Amino acid sequence: VFYASLVFPSRSLAAALMKFDPEDGEQIVEYFNTHVLLSREKALLQASVRDQKKLLVENGKLKNDIQQLRVQLQDKQRRRTGLNFYIPQDAQRHYALLAPAPPPVGASAAVPTNPPPSSSHDRRDRQNRRRRGERKVKKGAPHCFSLSARPNSGALSLEAEPCIDPSRLDLRVGRILSIRRHRLAETMSVQEVDVGESTPRTVVKVHISLSMQLQGRLAVLLCNVKACQLRGVVSQARLLCCYSSNDCSELLIPPAGSNPGDRVTFLNYPGEPDKELQAKQRVWELLQPDLQVDSRGVATFKGCGFEVKGKGLCRAPSLTNCIIR
Structure with missing residues (x-):
């Protein structure tokens, strides 16, 4: 209440301050107003941080x-x-043929009944069905019909639905140690990149400038892609670049103070990356359309920024509203 009264002081309070200190009364009121506004902003920021942590906990649960x-x-x-389980239709027919027919009501079981004459076509059909039934018996257990379970596509489809989010990407900061032209392809370049490991990784990139200014620069790499051979050179990672609609491209750069090997994460998607992205799951292909640079030049996934913890956000040097791949 005291601070609120200082933000909107009454005439009596202002007059009292001016009377108490005619020279510095206005500065005192302005100081208290500034202090109250800063306190309010700090309280709002703390509340937003608490709400964000609460949402992360609820998301995990x-x-x-x-x-x-x-x-x-x-x-x-x-x-x-x-x-x-069910018995196949052929086995059911074979079992029906082998089972004796029930005697009519009132008839003696000892008196056999003559079966009606059957044509040669019916006999051949019955023999064929018996042969099929005998094959079923041979494939299954002895002296019993083979039972097969009905396929359940729901269970298979459910098991084949892994969670697709950017936490599965092993994004790291790397430093370009050297860059050279591919000896077999003019449109490709080969970089040696330090990603905080014992040995640098070789990266083959298409349509990247061969300017020596890139040497020593920091970049963002996708490190858990499967190594592939491009024109005789094995590429062990992927350099992330920004591409605009007019075919301009730039390397995505990490925040200042980053070091090779620093992990790039997403606040809204906690979790550990895959050891290696499986080609059948198409994780990168499904996530890549949502990797974009916003109007401020910040790299985002569905509005959530690429972040190096404690150091800042990844950005494009000059491009905005473009894709990342």
């Missing part, structure tokens, strides 16, 4: 709940699959 529910659903589907 929801992920754990979803994982538990997914495991329970898979267990139920497996149990249901184990119960849903």
Whole structure:
């Protein structure tokens, strides 16, 4: 209440301050107003940080709940699959042919009944069905019909749905040690990049400037892609670049103070990266359309910035509103 009264002082309070100190009364009121505004901004910032941490905790709990529910659903589907056995139609026909017909009501079981004559076509058909039934018996257990479970596509599709988010990308800061032209391709260049490991990684990049100004520069690399051979040179990582609509390209640069090997993370997507991205899951292909540079030049994934913890955000040198790949 005291601070609020200083922000909007009454005439009596202002007059009292002026009377108390005619020379510095206005400066005292201005000082208190500034102090109150700073206190309010600090309180709002702390509240936003608390809300953000709360949301992260709730997000983690929801992920754990979803994982538990997914495991329970898979267990139920497996149990249901184990119960849903059926006898194939060919085996049912064969069993029906082998089973004796029930005697009519009131008739004696000892008196045999003559079966109706059958044509040669029916006999051949019956023999073929018996042969198919005998093959079923040979493939399965002895003296019983083979049972096969009904396919359950729901369980397979559920197991084939991994979580796709940028925390699975192993993004690291690297320093370009050398750059040279590919000996077999004029549009490719070969870089040796230090990513904080014992030996530098070789990176083959298409359509990147061969300017010596890139030597010694810091860049952002995707390090858990599968190594591939491009025109006889093995590429062990991917350099992330920004591309505009008019085919201009720039290296994505980490914040000042970054060191080779620093991890690039996303605040809204905690987690550890994959050891190696599997080609069948197409993680990079699914995430890449949402990797963009916003209007401020900050690299983002769905609005969440590329961050080196304690050092800042990754940016494009001059491009804005462009894609990252």
